[in-house]
Amino acid sequence: MGSYFSEETVNKSEELTKKWEDEVAHATVQSPDQKPRWSTVSDLEIKRLYTPEDIKEMDFARDIGAPGEFPYLRGNQPTGYRGRYWTFRMFSGMGSAADTNARWHMLLREGQTGLSTAFDFPTLMGYDTDSPNSRGECGRCGVAIDTLDDFLTLVDKIPLDKVTTSMTINPPASVLWAMYCAAADKKGVPLSRIGGTIQNDMLKEFIAQKTFMCPPEPSVRIISDTVEFGTKYVPKWNTISISGYHIREAGSTAVQELAFTLRDGIEYVEDVINRKGLDVDSFAPRLSFFFNSHIDFFEEICKMRAARRIWAHVMKERFHAKNPRSWWLRFHTQTAGCSLTAQQPYNNVVRTAIEALAGVLGGTQSLHTNSLDEVLALPSEHSVQIALRTQQIIAEETGVANTIDPLAGSWFIESLTNKMEEEAWKYIQKIDDMGGMIAAIDKGFPQLEIADAAYRFQQQIDHNEKVMVGVNKYVTSEEQPIPILQIDEKVEKEQLKRLAEVKRRRDSRAVSVDLANLKNACKSGDNVMPHCIQAVKDMATLQEICDVYREVFGEYRDPGLF
Amino acid sequence: MSNNTEDTEQIKKIKAGDVRTASRLIRNLEDELPEAKTTLKRIFLHTGKAHVVGITGSPGAGKSTLVDAMISAFRKKEKTVGVLAVDPTSPFTGGAILGDRIRMQRHAEDAGVFVRSLATRGALGGLSKAVGDAVHVLDVMGKDMILIETVGTGQQEVEIINHSHTVIVVLVPGMGDEIQAIKAGIMEIADIFVINKADRDGSNQLANELMSMLNMAPAFPGGWRPPVIKIGSCFEPQTFNQSVDELATAIADHYRCLEETGLLGDRMKRKAMVEIGEALRDAILTPVLREMTESGEMDAIAERILKRESDPYTIAEEVAGRYLK
């Protein structure tokens, strides 16, 4: 303990700090600080100065160590970004499957290295375009997928054995993944060679994003089915992307994002072990994470570093994983949509660049940079290109990727990393005491913590205690409208036609049999995945499959707690 | 007398079940607009047909979800349903978030269901002052069942008995509810006990405790021994709905028991007496207080009491003597 600095250094530091404090006291009488309290965007108080004393209790080998070594504070890879940069992965999807396919080909041409799919809301919620619930939504904020027919158009001329694809899909993740598997099959690519990610993280939906279908318990069960299926047959697939992004967008603090996300991860690992009897090391290396990179630069970097160290301890000590790959926390990062403003939208380019830089300094494996117009609509092609170029500039011009974890050893950075870790453990403990995350969700605990934080932040903005440029400071009266991507009204009509055509063409009897088999699997506890794959191959629609889930497991409704 | 005049357009519409007119009348009653009171007088004679059920229990006991399921159960029996869901008013701002309706929104488009949220607006006892008036309006609309969901502070919610024919007390295992409820006198008012979320640990123990408490009770008026109904997780739709059907049957049985034993008359009479009491308070006390406040007399009296020149009791007798001749 306390081996980080020599006693002499600590003593000297204490002495100098005292002297400095006196000077500050003197100076602030002459010219007072601009505000009484300085804090992060999450309202975590930050001191004026950090010194060796702040981290004197640290043990270098135990708490910091080397990259590629436990506890992975400095990154999973011993080589850092020199072997390869993070994956430039732009989230995209709009209109019809053909529209999105065209955008994907454009992005690959421009140097993007991985695909990422945004679906429209009917798809995200498990409804077909012809459902009354879907009116007006088709293709609006992502691509509309009803059947495998659409999916084949989506991945047309995309080499599924070479490009990895991430799909942001939750309640119907098993169905979309089944479509991907079926598409690979049709293209002659074996399941063992496809790679990608399904988000498939329902807990954060109940907590934050509210895209839900069935209640928490069966939702987690279906997720465990996908983990089991992936472990056995699709070994290069990340079957859950345990997401803090949406928790943060819902207004949480950075610590809440960190804690709730990792506690969600614990819940999934426990369920797979208990329900499926799988060895932790057989599936844990395929778990991935997804964090938000918000505007508070250092807080974000520390959050990501702390996340790696906490998860390493969780996997090693709580779950007794032995494979070092199980100890790794690999994560995707997206810059914070909620930090962008509709006012003076070009400022968003700057915000996104700073946030992306934080993600890189935090050691992300993959990155999406938001486009400047995302606060107004789906991004235009031009604005997406700027966002992608932002990543390329960070990677290849700024030099920040030259060396690994360059901020390590900073008294402030290490101290803030420790502080966030400590606070996160408190939350994790609290949720353990409640009986786990599902129990905590049932009580409304994480939901209300986030709602309180969100309201607090909004009030700070309203009272000018926090600044958003263009919103509550440096406001300009006249704004130039920027060009916006419009989704053609025709998309919905054409999609309806397409769906009707597929339904007419298919063998309905085969579909009925498939759905009956799926229903039995839902009831008996058999893995749903093989039945989903068969059903989509026979052109069962997304909603038909989801309706089976709804019928067997019931529907979850927004409890709307305040 | 207002009772004999012909129905106004407004009353005709309410009798025909017009939602817009009825909801506006409830609102005007809540806001204590004088013309609303006039209408209330006119419609009162058309009331007394609905079966009014009160639902009380702690926050988090799952009352709203239960009410939502009860609506479905009654609709299956082709009964029309009115719901009054009460949520607390913030004592600091006077505002309120009325969130119970969220769990019942799937019935929003069913013309046989009317859900109205009420804020307590400072009333104690877990209800809103307007709840009695609103029950009358729903009754005139022709709702067969009227469900009142109390705030659920877990304390002093006995007021519900003054408005209901049947009172359901909802308890949840492991929340220490029963102790709270006994302290607050809730147990004595229950006609039916529901152990909600009965899939949780401790539900058998809770049921046993309730049973032994009931065994010790001296007597059950009309021979109605409150049943204890266990309702499991709402995430197990099949068993959940079965239990709620059982609850709906118990509610109907209770009403029949009240009718057959003549206890219904007693309850209605008690309700009438409470209503008279409230109306008298409004008619006598409120204007007296207003007059005394506006004339400045109240202030002067308070000063005298403060200086110990007099006491509240003597003054009350003086004022009463003055107004009541």
Add this chain to the structure above:
Amino acid sequence: MAEKRIRIMVAKPGLDGHDRGARILARAFRDAGYEVIYTGCHQTPEQIASAAVQEDVDLVGLSCLSGAHGYLFPRVVELLKEKGADDITVIGGGIIPDQDFQKLYDAGIKEIFTPGATLDSILDWIKNNLKPRD
């Protein structure tokens, strides 16, 4: 005491569940002294219009971040009219491009708020534009 209190409904039409803004507004309205009815996420325009009439609110605030506002917002106004409740004021907010404003105004949406709108600006609008019922 007789007083015409203002009741506000905060509703999320459509399938998106991004309720951060809606929930913050519900709290802000409560703290400003209004009675707020919150419908929760994933509501159809039909459910919202029915609830607004049953609750007899003065104002319906719609929040939609999925881009489907072009259908959903006007549909709520239309349904309120069908129910004889066109005196209920409807406002909206969310990810809504400038280009869509006029169409929404024409459809009867009285005001639009986009990301970055302060609570004060919304509360001020209500104070200045919402009159107690007749």
